Amino acid sequence: MTSLNVLTYRTGPRDVLPVVLLHAFPLDSRMWDDVAPLVPGARTVLAVDLPGLGGSAGLGTSSPALEDAADAVAETLAAVGVERAVVVGLSMGGYVALALLDRHRGLVAGLGLLDTRSTPDDDAARANRLRIAAELESSGTVDAVRPMATALLGETSRTLRPELADRVGALIGQQAPAGVAWSQRAMAARPDRTPVLRRFAGPSLVLVGDEDVAAPVAAAEHMAAALRAPHLVVVPHAGHLTAIEDPDAVAEAIGDLAGRADIDERRARG
Template identity: 45%
Template sequence: MQLYTRDIGGGTPLVLLHAFPLSSAMWLAQREGLAARFRVLTPDLRGFGGSSLGGDDPSIDVMADDVAALLDAKNIDRAIIGGLSMGGYVTLAFGRRHPDRLLGVILADTKATEDAQAARAARIRTAERIEAEGSVNVLLEELLPRLVGPTTMRSRALVYGRVRGLVQSTPPAAAAWAQRAMAARPDSVGALAGFRTPTLVLHGAEDALMTEDDARTMVDALPDAELITIPGSGHLTAVEQPQLFNDAVTEFGAALTRTVR
């Protein structure tokens, strides 16, 4: 499985994994703003954007192994791996399965706990509806309104419109596959103690999908972590407040470099 990947810039490799149900297109401001400091790689996770879905059973672990294969293909031994929402789930799985390949970790608007039974059942119902209808209309109806915060809804109409367009362009088969993969993911809180690299945890102050408690649970379980709350942002911090997101990542990368030296 080869992931379609935008690869730009030079310096420390930084892999950014996108949220559900978007694609690597969500990282436009990061490619533009971080390429002077990092080699920024933004893959489309399997089935999204320019990447094929393949025939594997739905699994976040499979998606993490795709990222490891991407590093192999790019001749990158170690990288900062970061993900937002679903991308965070993949980052956590990558850390469990490929810890020796981490320079650092960024976990944005995500959580390490598994889904509660009701949430898992809701994901399966959504996947079934997507498959039955052959469309992602259910995501536009039920998920889109919660992807961005009230500040963005009120004052950043272009951002909301862009997010809506990205959701609309999601292939139904990929959306259903990913919902099933997220529903089946294991609890990763216990594994966080094994993360031996610095971790940056980012949380949108207006995030309606992931709570501050979710973020603090990860920070408390990690050996070396910092929590930064991004004001005026809902779930999609990298899209809603790109400058604040980029500033946090830049400082994190600079601190990593000082530590290595």
């Protein structure tokens, strides 16, 4: 049995769908601290530390794969009594949400994909991830990914709110190098999951910062075009970490997604 660390921001009625938040790389669930309290409605809001990050132990697998991360998330949620949820992932969390949808379809009542993409890395990006993973392992530090504290933020945030880079940098500095390396290798191995989106008929959200360079608006539009019931939100003046850069906009969009998922669940129950 694989058990990941779960942060419970609040609890709500059992007949209302919970929201499960999956974090970005190379951070942990605390990146949702500003968003979670703002999600509208009386519902449970949980965040899961992905394998090897935050308070979660690594999986110890020799061939890192996001599928294993998704299985661990599903097992962890089942252990805390979550059988159906609105699953929201940002960046790497979005990759894991897609793997969950692929492997544990019954768990996902609503899907939120924030600042992420459904397509795999190209050869150059894959090689860069593997290079960084090797550097993390050889140095035993997270120094190779510290520059992401600034690079993940949008130009507006970097200019007007430099304190956000300090906050992101502090989270990066608290991660285990082995967990960060495992995540890099798992992301490098991910497949194209656009076909998975085409099969999903439930309510969905695709959200992206208009200054996101890592997963730009074009990547969001690609996912929205593949979904049957998409809702595309472009957050102005935000980069890749919209949950940190504009938590109000992100919380509002998640609340809308959860509300639509609740309606679908009630209809399905008759």
